[in-house]
Amino acid sequence: MNILESSTHSSSQVVINEIEHQRALMIDLHDLVLQKLDPCSGQAKLVQQLFQDIFNSSSKVISFLELGDNSEKQANHIEYKRTHGKSHVLEQETKVVRNKRRKNVKHIGSIVTQAPHFDGYEWKKYGQKWISKAKHSRSYYRCASSKGQGCLATKTVQQKETNGGGTVRLFNVDYYGQHICKKDGIIHPYDAETARHSVPIVNYNQSSISTFVNNDFHRIQDESYENLFTVPDMPEYLTDIEMARALEITSMNLPLISEDIWA
DNA sequence: TCCATTTGACCAGG
DNA sequence: CCTGGTCAAATGGA
Numbered sequence: 001m002n003i004l005e006s007s008t009h010s011s012s013q014v015v016i017n018e019i020e021h022q023r024a025l026m027i028d029l030h031d032l033v034l035q036k037l038d039p040c041s042g043q044a045k046l047v048q049q050l051f052q053d054i055f056n057s058s059s060k061v062i063s064f065l066e067l068g069d070n071s072e073k074q075a076n077h078i079e080y081k082r083t084h085g086k087s088h089v090l091e092q093e094t095k096v097v098r099n100k101r102r103k104n105v106k107h108i109g110s111i112v113t114q115a116p117h118f119d120g121y122e123w124k125k126y127g128q129k130w131i132s133k134a135k136h137s138r139s140y141y142r143c144a145s146s147k148g149q150g151c152l153a154t155k156t157v158q159q160k161e162t163n164g165g166g167t168v169r170l171f172n173v174d175y176y177g178q179h180i181c182k183k184d185g186i187i188h189p190y191d192a193e194t195a196r197h198s199v200p201i202v203n204y205n206q207s208s209i210s211t212f213v214n215n216d217f218h219r220i221q222d223e224s225y226e227n228l229f230t231v232p233d234m235p236e237y238l239t240d241i242e243m244a245r246a247l248e249i250t251s252m253n254l255p256l257i258s259e260d261i262w263a
Numbered sequence: 264t265c266c267a268t269t270t271g272a273c274c275a276g277g
Numbered sequence: 278c279c280t281g282g283t284c285a286a287a288t289g290g291a
Contacts, residue, residue: 125268127283140282156282 026054105152105177116157116171121179123155135161145181153177 030051037044117123123141130137136159145151154177160170 126285128269129281132280138281142283154282 026051105154108175108178110172110174112160112170112172114168114170116173119155119173121153131158134158143179143181145179149181151179151181153179153181 030047033047034044037047122144124144124146125139125141127140128137129140138156138158141155141157143151143153146153153175156172156174156176158172160172
């Protein structure tokens with residue numbers, strides 16, 4: 001890397017840090033404002049929407065800063081189509097080399113949880129591997145909006161090795177890349193927790209929320225977690241989030257947590 | 264038939 | 278050369 005590139009890179013990182021700080025402040029402001037409003041009022045919904053838009057915007061900025069030119073190239077490349085499951089046609093053909101290693105996507109945090117899918121996003125599994133010396137396989141997920149909206153966020157889920165004793169299964173979940181997808185008023189608790197915060201930004205659009213919850217539970221299956229949670233007819237999204245939060249071993253102070261502490 | 268998941272192959276980085 | 282992230286054909290369920 002030459003001097004110019006490295007200076008550009010470090011200044012990008014400063015900007016990212018500043019934006020993340022702004023997001024944290026925004027959450028404080030969000031909490032304060034919403035405390036004063038009736039959650040069912042039109043005003044509260046408008047406020048939620050405005051905060052959502054601000055968060056989406058900052059997520060996009062961070063994502064572009066992290067990925068640079070590659071973000072557009074990769075987003076275009078995702079536009080390939082499968083034709084009836086047999087032959088495959090690549091639109092946007094392959095002058096852009098697909099990077100099979102996740103080198104330029106930033107690791108943005110890790111959590112340990114009993115509920116690896118209770119995180120407010122819909123994920124699509126794209127791979128599973130047995131990692132050397134690990135007892136359990138690692139599963140790879142990308143945001144379900146990766147195709148539609150070019151969202152490049154991914155996560156890996158791997159069951160932790162138990163220290164004997166307990167019957168509770170814990171999973172390491174590693175997140176890579178910021179979401180740039182819009183998803184109807186739900187802000188990922190992870191996104192909302194850029195620093196030391198507790199209340200995710202949620203609106204009360206029950207239809208989209210329950211769709212997400214059901215899809216997540218019914219679609220994502222893995223030998224490690226199937227039957228781990230049977231949560232039929234979850235009534236409210238807010239309850240899900242609270243449950244997920246209650247189950248999480250760590251605080252969600254993710255950007256400040258080194259993954260090393262889980263080792 | 265469609266769609267999500269599984270799984271072996273491929274490939275890049277270390 | 279080994280490891281692990283991603284691809285894509287095969288598979289299975291709805």
